[in-house]
Amino acid sequence: MKLSIDSELCQGHNRCFALAPELVDVDDYGEAFVLNDGVVPDELRDKALLIIDNCPEFAISEVKS
Amino acid sequence: MLSPPATAPVDDWTTDYDIFDPEYVKDPTPVWKDLREGCPMARTDRRGIRSWLPTKYADVQALAKIVPELSSKDPLVVTLPPDMDVVDNSSGLNAPPISADPPEQIWTRRMILPAFAPRAVEAHREFTEDLCNRLIDGFIDDGRCDAAVDYAQQIPPRVIAHMLGFDPNKADDFTEWVRGVLELGLADPKIRVKYRDIIQNFLITEVTSRAKEPRDDYLSELLAMDIPEMKGREIQVVVGIANLLLIAGIDTTWSSIGSALYHFGTHPDDRRRLAADDALFPTALEEMLRYYSPVTMARMAQEDVPFGDIVIRDGEKVLMNFPGANHDEDAFEDADKVLIDRTRNRHIAFGSGIHRCAGSNLARLEMDVSVRTWFARIPEFEVSNPDAVTWAGGQVRGPRKLPMRF
Numbered sequence: 001m002k003l004s005i006d007s008e009l010c011q012g013h014n015r016c017f018a019l020a021p022e023l024v025d026v027d028d029y030g031e032a033f034v035l036n037d038g039v040v041p042d043e044l045r046d047k048a049l050l051i052i053d054n055c056p057e058f059a060i061s062e063v064k065s
Numbered sequence: 066m067l068s069p070p071a072t073a074p075v076d077d078w079t080t081d082y083d084i085f086d087p088e089y090v091k092d093p094t095p096v097w098k099d100l101r102e103g104c105p106m107a108r109t110d111r112r113g114i115r116s117w118l119p120t121k122y123a124d125v126q127a128l129a130k131i132v133p134e135l136s137s138k139d140p141l142v143v144t145l146p147p148d149m150d151v152v153d154n155s156s157g158l159n160a161p162p163i164s165a166d167p168p169e170q171i172w173t174r175r176m177i178l179p180a181f182a183p184r185a186v187e188a189h190r191e192f193t194e195d196l197c198n199r200l201i202d203g204f205i206d207d208g209r210c211d212a213a214v215d216y217a218q219q220i221p222p223r224v225i226a227h228m229l230g231f232d233p234n235k236a237d238d239f240t241e242w243v244r245g246v247l248e249l250g251l252a253d254p255k256i257r258v259k260y261r262d263i264i265q266n267f268l269i270t271e272v273t274s275r276a277k278e279p280r281d282d283y284l285s286e287l288l289a290m291d292i293p294e295m296k297g298r299e300i301q302v303v304v305g306i307a308n309l310l311l312i313a314g315i316d317t318t319w320s321s322i323g324s325a326l327y328h329f330g331t332h333p334d335d336r337r338r339l340a341a342d343d344a345l346f347p348t349a350l351e352e353m354l355r356y357y358s359p360v361t362m363a364r365m366a367q368e369d370v371p372f373g374d375i376v377i378r379d380g381e382k383v384l385m386n387f388p389g390a391n392h393d394e395d396a397f398e399d400a401d402k403v404l405i406d407r408t409r410n411r412h413i414a415f416g417s418g419i420h421r422c423a424g425s426n427l428a429r430l431e432m433d434v435s436v437r438t439w440f441a442r443i444p445e446f447e448v449s450n451p452d453a454v455t456w457a458g459g460q461v462r463g464p465r466k467l468p469m470r471f
Contacts, residue, residue: 011421014183018347018429028179030426053409056417 001040002063003048005032009059016051016060023048038063079104082118083111084142084361084384085252090458094401097389106375112252114144116363116382117375120389122396122413128364128372128383129418133166135364135383137420140164142363142384142460143251145258159265160309161302163362163420170419172294176287177306177423180228186427192227193431196220197438205442205471209449212330212439213467217323220435221315224427229310230282231271242267243315247460264311268304276300310424317359318428320463322435324357325350327464328403329440330448335405340444343437349405350432355412356403358388359461362416387413388462446471 003023005016012030016023022044026032040048052060072085078096083089089096100107100120107118119125128135140163162174179185200219204210222236222243231239244250245260272284276299279285287303295302329336339345362385370377377383391412394400398409415422422428439446448454449470457465 011418012178013415013421014426017183026183028182028185029175030178030182050408054411056411056413056415056421058411 001042001045001048002065003034003038003040003052004061004063005034005038006059006061007031007033009057011057011059013056015054015056019054020044020047020051023051032059079107080109081111082107082109084118084459090456090462093388093458093462094392097386097392098401101389101393106373112143113146114380114382115378116142116384117377118384118389119386120393122390122393124373125386125390125413126417129385129413129416129420131364131370131372132419134366134368134370135377136166136367137164137170137362137364138166139365139382140362141247141251142361142382144365144382145254159305160312161305162423163309163313164305167419169294172292173302173306174419174423176290176292176295177310180283181424181426183426186430189224189228189427190430190434193220193224193434194438196223197435198442201438201442209468209470211467212326212469213319213323213464216439217319217326217435217464217467220322220431221318224431225311225314228427229284229307230280239311239315240319243312244457246312247316248457251459264308265304268307268311269300272300272304272307313422314424314427316457316461316463318431320359320457320461321354321357321428321432323464323467324359324462325353325432325436326439326446326469327448327454327467328353328357330446330467330469331451332403333447335403336444336446339405340440345405346433346437348407348410350429350436351410351412352403352405352407353432354414355391355397355407355410357463358391358412358414359463360414360416360422361386361388361460361462362420385416387416443471 010032014026014030016032017026024032024034072083075081075083075086078100097120105121105124109116119128162170165173200216204215218240222239223233226233226236242260242264245256250257250260275285276288284307287306288299339349364383366377366379366381368379392400415425446469449468453468454464455466457463
């Protein structure tokens with residue numbers, strides 16, 4: 001599984017960083033970016049789905065290969 | 066004692082809604098439900114200006130993205146009469162970035178965001194914990210308190226005074242001033258202008274003294290920032306930003322803390338469950354933010370804006386009904402139920418789009434610390450007389466009297 005964050009949509013709510021700091025981080029302006037090129041280890045798959053479903057800006061999505 | 070605005074009864078919520086209706090202030094959820102099913106964009110001509118009330122999550126989300134046609138220059142839910150609207154046509158609220166559109170909104174927002182980033186706000190955790198513990202020390206032996214007045218209300222003004230470098234003894238003044246603008250002054254322009262001017266004068270004094278002699282504090286940092294757009298008018302810009310930081314963080318966060326304690330003080334099953342399981346705090350607090358979202362902001366159309374079946378005409382207002390959006394069944398399963406373990410919760414209590422609450426991380430920290438500290442010290446408590454609980458509404462909704470026994 002691979003995640004992507006649309007930086008045009010992200011407004012820095014930081015819900016993703018609070019829920020899954022293993023998968024995303026935020027810069028000084030609160031803007032989120034994926035770690036590890038967005039690659040989600042299998043054991044963190046549920047967390048990845050959780051941050052997709054909690055983003056108030058619909059900015060996080062799964063990259064379909 | 067100042068009293069809430071008088072209000073004529075509402076016959077038809079679709080064409081004559083009133084956010085100050087006493088029943089609506091107490092519990093707006095039935096009205097939202099009716100409107101969502103029959104007329105999701107309600108309107109009113111009360112208080113001098115046509116104003117729209119969206120109730121669907123998708124509509125509020127979409128409206129928040131119509132920038133700058135739906136302008137933030139007048140973000141309070143009630144507009145001042147034209148003859149009293151003397152500050153930059155901004156309904157008495159010169160508080161960028163919340164009262165600004167791009168491009169000013171962008172650079173003023175970037176000035177303040179770093180201080181409110183998730184790691185940056187952690188610097189205020191210890192202060193907030195000490196404060197909460199001291200407050201509880203003051204009433205724990207009594208076995209009762211007013212959790213709104215003696216606890217929730219005391220926290221945000223002290224945290225913000227601490228952050229801005231203001232005299233902590235002025236915290237009660239700050240609360241009175243902010244209520245004067247956002248709560249009691251909403252329907253009474255004279256009260257609003259009076260407190261707006263008190264705040265302005267206080268901030269001008271504080272900011273000017275730092276411009277002359279910089280201190281080791283946040284306002285001095287803001288003044289010293291190298292922002293081309295601010296050159297030559299540093300004091301004016303920083304007074305505006307300080308106005309936002311003072312006004313936006315007090316009534317709002319206090320309301321969230323109070324609403325959370327209200328919920329757990331009236332729902333013993335949820336209280337016991339949370340007291341027994343610390344791991345539920347993150348989802349429980351997000352659920353409190355969703356269910357009891359305190360803040361409604363306003364936009365004003367700068368041109369005719371078609372939206373679905375309606376047209377929002379130039380000069381009309383739209384209330385960004387984030388609280389109502391957060392109760393929409395199309396966006397939340399069992400939307401009218403509080404589920405403290407709700408894991409999928411895309412709520413917009415802090416708004417959405419470019420005006421997402423800049424202080425949301427600090428607000429969450431204050432809420433987390435204050436509710437956790439309360440539960441650690443006072444795990445068993447209940448609202449002693451639910452009929453004696455009073456609510457403020459309009460711009461910011463939350464309990465203002467909350468008698469608790471423990």
